[in-house]
Each structure stands twice: as structure tokens, then as C-alpha cells.
Amino acid sequence: MRRLLALLLPADAARAAAPAAPAAGAVGDRPRAVWLLVAVAAVAVALASFFALGAPAEQVTVLAGGWIVADATSRLFVLVVDLVFLGVATYLWTRVVDSPELRQGIERLCGFAFGFMAAANLAILSNHAVATWALVEVTTLTAVPLVQFRGTPARLAASWQYFLFSTVGLALGLLGLACLARGVEAGGHEPSFFLDGLAAGARLPVETWRRVGLALLLLGYGTKLGLAPMHTWLPETYHASPPAVTALLGAVQFNVALVAVLRILQAYGAADGGVVAPLLLALGLATMALSSFGIVTTRNYVKLIAFAALNHGGVIAVGLGIGARAAYGVVLYAVSNAFIKAILFLTAGKIEAHYRTEDVREVSGLVKDMPYSGLFFMVGTFALLGFPPFGSFLGELIILSGLIGAGHHLVFAAFCAILTATFVATGRSVFPMIWGAPRRAVSWAGQTLASVLPKLVFLVALLAMGLYLPAPVNALFRQVAATLGAP
Amino acid sequence: MTYLLVAFLVVLVAPLLTASWRLSLAGLGLQGLLLGAILARRGWPGSWSGAVLLADLLLLRAWFVPRHLAGVMRRLGAPPRADVIPANLLSWTLAGALVLVGFRFAALVHPEGGVVETHAAVAASALLLGFLILATQSGPFAQVVGLLRLENAVALFELGSDHALPLPVQVAVTGVLVASVLLLGAFLGRLGVTAPAAPARPRRARP
Numbered sequence: 001m002r003r004l005l006a007l008l009l010p011a012d013a014a015r016a017a018a019p020a021a022p023a024a025g026a027v028g029d030r031p032r033a034v035w036l037l038v039a040v041a042a043v044a045v046a047l048a049s050f051f052a053l054g055a056p057a058e059q060v061t062v063l064a065g066g067w068i069v070a071d072a073t074s075r076l077f078v079l080v081v082d083l084v085f086l087g088v089a090t091y092l093w094t095r096v097v098d099s100p101e102l103r104q105g106i107e108r109l110c111g112f113a114f115g116f117m118a119a120a121n122l123a124i125l126s127n128h129a130v131a132t133w134a135l136v137e138v139t140t141l142t143a144v145p146l147v148q149f150r151g152t153p154a155r156l157a158a159s160w161q162y163f164l165f166s167t168v169g170l171a172l173g174l175l176g177l178a179c180l181a182r183g184v185e186a187g188g189h190e191p192s193f194f195l196d197g198l199a200a201g202a203r204l205p206v207e208t209w210r211r212v213g214l215a216l217l218l219l220g221y222g223t224k225l226g227l228a229p230m231h232t233w234l235p236e237t238y239h240a241s242p243p244a245v246t247a248l249l250g251a252v253q254f255n256v257a258l259v260a261v262l263r264i265l266q267a268y269g270a271a272d273g274g275v276v277a278p279l280l281l282a283l284g285l286a287t288m289a290l291s292s293f294g295i296v297t298t299r300n301y302v303k304l305i306a307f308a309a310l311n312h313g314g315v316i317a318v319g320l321g322i323g324a325r326a327a328y329g330v331v332l333y334a335v336s337n338a339f340i341k342a343i344l345f346l347t348a349g350k351i352e353a354h355y356r357t358e359d360v361r362e363v364s365g366l367v368k369d370m371p372y373s374g375l376f377f378m379v380g381t382f383a384l385l386g387f388p389p390f391g392s393f394l395g396e397l398i399i400l401s402g403l404i405g406a407g408h409h410l411v412f413a414a415f416c417a418i419l420t421a422t423f424v425a426t427g428r429s430v431f432p433m434i435w436g437a438p439r440r441a442v443s444w445a446g447q448t449l450a451s452v453l454p455k456l457v458f459l460v461a462l463l464a465m466g467l468y469l470p471a472p473v474n475a476l477f478r479q480v481a482a483t484l485g486a487p
Numbered sequence: 488m489t490y491l492l493v494a495f496l497v498v499l500v501a502p503l504l505t506a507s508w509r510l511s512l513a514g515l516g517l518q519g520l521l522l523g524a525i526l527a528r529r530g531w532p533g534s535w536s537g538a539v540l541l542a543d544l545l546l547l548r549a550w551f552v553p554r555h556l557a558g559v560m561r562r563l564g565a566p567p568r569a570d571v572i573p574a575n576l577l578s579w580t581l582a583g584a585l586v587l588v589g590f591r592f593a594a595l596v597h598p599e600g601g602v603v604e605t606h607a608a609v610a611a612s613a614l615l616l617g618f619l620i621l622a623t624q625s626g627p628f629a630q631v632v633g634l635l636r637l638e639n640a641v642a643l644f645e646l647g648s649d650h651a652l653p654l655p656v657q658v659a660v661t662g663v664l665v666a667s668v669l670l671l672g673a674f675l676g677r678l679g680v681t682a683p684a685a686p687a688r689p690r691r692a693r694p
Contacts, residue, residue: 067655115580128653128656129658130652130660131655131656131659133654134659134662134663135659137663137667138663138666141663141666141667141670144670156677156678157678160674160678163670163674164621164630164634167634167667168621168634168637169636171637171638171641174641174660175614175640175641175644178641178644178645178648179644181648181650182648184645185649185650187649190650191648191650193652193656208595208596209596212596369676
């Protein structure tokens with residue numbers, strides 16, 4: 001495996017082949033745990049690709065005695081989170097060589113990352129709503145030590161805030177599921193939390209417990225998505241965590257929570273649109289407004305990306321609130337959002353390591369000083385702001401047209417106003433970082449192919465989602481949208 | 488059944504009026520004991536899933552949670568006084584008002600009244616009082632107590648249904664609670680009883 005990677009990654013080949021005195025538990029100049037992380041992530045991506053594209057998009061298979069479901073939703077999102085995992089693993093593989101801080105405790109970090117990813121994959125594949133809930137909680141429990149990595153006081157406080165909000169949110173989610181069960185019992189039926197059981201429950205007459213349950217579920221999982229009013233943990237946690245962990249939280253755990261919401265909407269969205277649509281629209285708009293305010297006020301580029309991630313959560317909530325008309329756009333936007341966050345947070349880690357600051361005013365002339373990172377930061381920002389030709393642009397366009405089509409004109413106006421404010425505030429902070437004159441002598445050290453490749457893959461995926469998606473992949477997107485009611 | 492629910496309500500409210508961490512933890516333990524009694528009153532569990540749920544309530548919530556957290560507090564050398572809501576008339580009035588809101592909500596969703604209504608009322612009151620603690624306190628101890636009160640409120644609400652979870656799911660739910668309690672204890676040990684939870688700005692580059 002090492003030889004294969006060394007061949008694929010020419011800039012590191014010489015170093016990998018050079019005679020060295022490896023430390024105990026190390027292969028070459030990298031700890032064994034990082035090699036294992038990359039190898040497992042690569043195998044996971046290979047398996048996820050086969051799983052996602054090896055069967056017709058509309059095929060639904062229930063496996064492992066009914067506990068695992070292989071449908072378009074699980075296939076698409078397992079592939080997305082495992083691709084991000086591979087990107088994060090590669091980032092750690094490249095950074096561990098020149099970061100003594102990262103090297104200390106890397107085994108522990110890799111161990112919890114394995115646990116986190118196993119729980120994330122199983123949560124997406126789960127066919128039982130309470131099992132999904134428990135697995136989302138396991139991702140939280142395994143993420144806490146990741147956020148705390150090397151335990152600075154700031155990280156300890158941020159991990160506490162993260163754990164507290166997550167646990168409160170998930171307790172609300174569990175209460176929501178219990179309320180749904182109470183509603184089914186009130187209709188004289190035996191409740192079931194298997195996905196087909198949820199769908200059967202949704203066919204019963206709507207009553208109070210069901211409405212309360214759906215509201216609690218959206219608020220509960222909304223906490224994991226960073227939706228207002230339970231959003232305050234997100235900017236601090238994303239800011240304080242190591243970049244690799246931030247990418248895992250923003251691009252993996254976000255999508256795991258999103259899949260949990262999609263499962264609820266797939267069952268109840270059509271019958272209970274009167275409950276979920278206004279709630280999602282309100283939560284989404286409030287989140288977008290708060291994130292926009294955060295972007296205006298912050299001078300920290302990691303926090304700025306974190307606030308922009310909040311904004312994306314709000315856009316997705318608004319899209320889900322529109323329903324069938326915007327379903328395809330929401331799926332496009334959600335997948336784009338995962339890759340954008342991965343590109344931006346991993347690049348921000350590089351920039352921070354180079355400049356030793358997170359202040360936007362201290363970073364200038366990125367494209368000259370760090371050409372690759374500057375380029376990725378620029379392209380990632382364009383995708384973040386919804387520029388063409390990226391998938392986020394197309395997704396946002398479909399959501400906007402869905403707002404008009406569904407007659408939500410006031411929401412459309414507010415949505416556009418907030419997006420404009422976000423665009424101006426982000427550009428004001430980020431564009432000088434990218435194109436400004438360098439404030440000190442350019443001292444760019446060459447970047448290896450390995451450090452660039454994952455972000456390049458994410459970038460190609462973003463472009464493909466905006467320009468041309470291969471038919472089997474597009475079929476998956478369309479099928480996920482169809483389960484949300486899209487024609 | 489109703490007397491158990493009334494006892495649960497007393498155990499919810501009484502520790503709020505005292506400022507002792509020992510009483511707060513004893514209150515959590517008693518809540519677990521009463522939850523176990525409410526489950527046992529329906530008859531001893533006839534399935535493995537029910538047995539795990541009973542162990543969850545009696546061994547974990549009634550015994551392990553207060554014992555584990557009390558051990559952490561003793562190691563910290565915590566002073567006897569530890570408020571879980573501000574000790575003033577306004578907070579106590581607010582707590583009373585939230586209990587009334589819980590009962591009003593239950594009357595709306597169960598107009599037929601009876602034990603079902605009382606059950607929903609006590610669960611809703613427990614949930615709202617848990618949120619009151621979380622909303623008014625920034626100290627880790629009070630937040631841990633608030634969080635565990637929320638968990639107990641959810642468990643009480645679930646006991647209103649005869650539906651049992653499949654065994655693997657029940658084991659997973661209980662396992663998650665065990666891990667959460669251990670993590671809460673670890674946080675309490677590192678942050679202290681009243682340390683501020685607001686994160687400071689990191690000064691070093693992030694690996």
C-alpha cells in the first residue's frame with residue numbers, strides 16, 4: 001500500500017523511499033495509524049462507489065435482517081461522506097510530517113475518527129429511526145475527543161458547548177420520535193420505527209402528538225444542522241477544532257443529520273406539509289439572517305467559513321420547506337455543501353499553518369503566496385457564494401425558482417436580501433485575502449500532489465454538479481429528490 | 488400510578504428549592520427509582536428489551552448516575568452549596584409557572600383527563616424545568632443536572648407507551664446514555680463546578 005501511494009504521489013516518493021530510522025509504530029516518516037486511516041478511507045470509498053452505482057437508483061434493498069436499507073438516499077450520502085473521509089485522511093497524511101503538534105496523539109485522533117466514520121456510515125444506512133438516532137449520538141460522542149484534540153482550554157470549552165447542545169438537541173429528537181409513536185398508538189395502531197413503519201404511521205389521520213413530534217424532531221436534528229435557535233455551538237466549535245475535525249463535523253456529521261431529517265420528511269413530508277413547511281422555512285430564514293450577521297461582524301476567516309456553513313444549513317432548510325418543487329435543488333445543494341466545506345476548512349488549515357493567524361486583515365495575496373491554497377480558497381469561496389458553474393449555483397437557482405413557484409414571495413424577497421448581504425460581507429473579507437498585495441516576502445514551499453488531489457476531486461465534483469452529471473449519478477440525485485415528492 | 492407521578496413531581500421540584508449538589512444528585516437518583524417503579528407497576532418485563540430498560544432505569548439512572556457524579560464532585564472538593572437555578576423568588580415563581588404550563592399542555596392534548604393526562608403533565612413539567620436549569624445556569628454542574636433531567640423527562644414520557652424497542656436498539660440507547668454519563672463526568676472533572684463555559688480564542692496554529 002505504501003509503495004502504491006508513493007508511486008501515486010510523486011512529491012513524497014523520494015521521502016518515502018529514502019532510508020530513515022522510523023519510530024516505533026511508524027512507517028517511514030509517518031505514523032502507522034495515518035497509513036491505516038488512508039487505507040481504510042480508500043477502501044471505504046471503493047466500497048461506497050460500488051454500493052452507490054452498482055444497482056439501479058430506484059432499487060430499494062433491505063439487508064441484515066431489516067436493519068440496513070440500501071436505497072438512493074443511503075447510497076448517495078454514504079458515497080459523499082466517505083469521499084470527504086478520504087480527503088480528510090489524505091490531509092492528515094500530508095500534514096503529519098511537518099506538524100509536530102499533530103504527530104503527538106495522532107493514534108488517538110485516528111482511532112476516534114474510525115469510530116466516528118463507522119457510526120456515520122451506519123447511521124446513513126440504518127433502516128430504523130431510533131437506531132439512526134443512537135448512531136448520530138455515537139458520532140457526537142466520538143467527535144468530542146476529536147474536537148478536544150491536544151486539549152487546549154479553548155477546545156475543551158468548545159467541545160463542552162458542542163456536546164451540551166448536541167445532547168439537548170438529540171434528546172428533543174428522541175422525544176419527537178416518542179411523540180410520533182404516541183400519535184400512532186392514539187390511532188389504535190402498533191407503532192414501528194422501521195422506515196416502512198414510519199411511512200405506515202404517516203398514512204394515519206394527523207393529530208396533536210404527531211404535530212408535536214415532527215416539530216421536536218426538526219428542532220432536535222436542526223441542532224445538529226446548526227439551525228437557529230440552537231445554532232450557537234457551531235461557529236465556536238468549527239473555529240476551535242483542528243481543520244480535519246471541522247471538515248468531518250461540517251461535511252460528514254451535517255449530512256448524517258440531514259439524512260435523518262430526510263427520512264422523516266420522506267415519510268411525513270407529504271401528509272404533514274402544513275406542519276413541517278412553515279417550521280423549516282422559519283428556521284431556515286432565521287439561520288440565514290443570523291449567519292449573515294455573523295459574517296458581517298467577524299474578522300476571523302475560519303469563523304467566517306463557519307458562519308457561511310450556517311448559511312448553507314439555512315438554505316437547505318428553506319429548500320426542504322418548499323418541498324417537491326425544490327427537492328432536486330436541495331439534494332444538489334446539500335452534496336455541493338459537503339465538498340465546499342471540505343475544500344474550505346482543509347484549505348483554511350493550510351493557510352493558518354502558513355500565516356500563523358486567523359485574522360483576515362493579516363492575510364493578503366494568497367494566490368501569490370500560496371498558489372494552490374489560494375486557488376482552492378478562491379474557487380471554494382465562489383462555490384460558497386453560489387457562483388456558476390458550480391453545483392451550489394444550480395441548487396440555489398432551483399430553490400429560488402421553487403420559492404416563486406410555491407408562491408412564497410415574501411420568503412423569496414427575504415432570501416435574496418440575506419444572500420446579497422452574505423455575498424457582500426464575505427467578499428469584503430475574503431477577496432482582499434486572495435487578491436490583495438502580499439504583506440511580506442513570498443515564501444511559498446511547494447505542495448505535494450497528495451495535499452492537492454482530494455481538493456481537486458471535490459472541485460471536479462462541484463463542477464460536474466453544475467455542468468454535467470454522469471447518468472448513473474444523476475439518477476441517484478433524481479431518485480433522492482423523488483422520495484421527497486419531486487416529479 | 489398517580490401517586491408515583493405525584494412523587495416524581497415532588498422529586499422534580501424539591502431539589503430546585505435547595506442549593507445542595509448532594510440533594511440535586513439524590514433527586515436524579517430518586518427520579519430513576521421512580522421511573523423504575525412506574526415501569527415495574529406495569530408488570531415485570533417479559534422480554535430482554537424490557538429487562539434492559541429496567542436495568543437502564545434502576546441501575547444506571549437511579550444508582551450509577553448519582554454515585555458517579557458525586558464521586559467527581561468529591562474529588563473536585565466541591566463546596567456543599569451548588570445552585571441549579573438562581574436562588575430567588577423570581578426563579579422559583581418561574582419554576583412553578585412552568586409546572587402549570589406543563590399541566591395546561593397535557594390538558595390540551597388529553598382533554599379526556601385521567602392518568603394519561605397526569606403522565607403527560609409531569610413529563611412536560613420535567614422537560615420544561617430541565618430547560619429552565621439549562622437556560623439560567625452557565626456552570627457545568629448545573630448544566631449536567633439540567634441535561635440529565637431532560638433525559639429523565641424523555642424516559643418518563645416514553646414510559647407512557649406500551650411500545651418496546653427491539654433489543655439491539657434498546658441496548659444501543661442505554662449504551663449511549665452510559666457513555667454520555669461518563670463523558671459528562673469527565674467534563675465536570677475538567678471544567679470544575681462553576682467554570683465558565685465560554686470558549687476563549689486560541690492563540691496557536693491548529694494542526
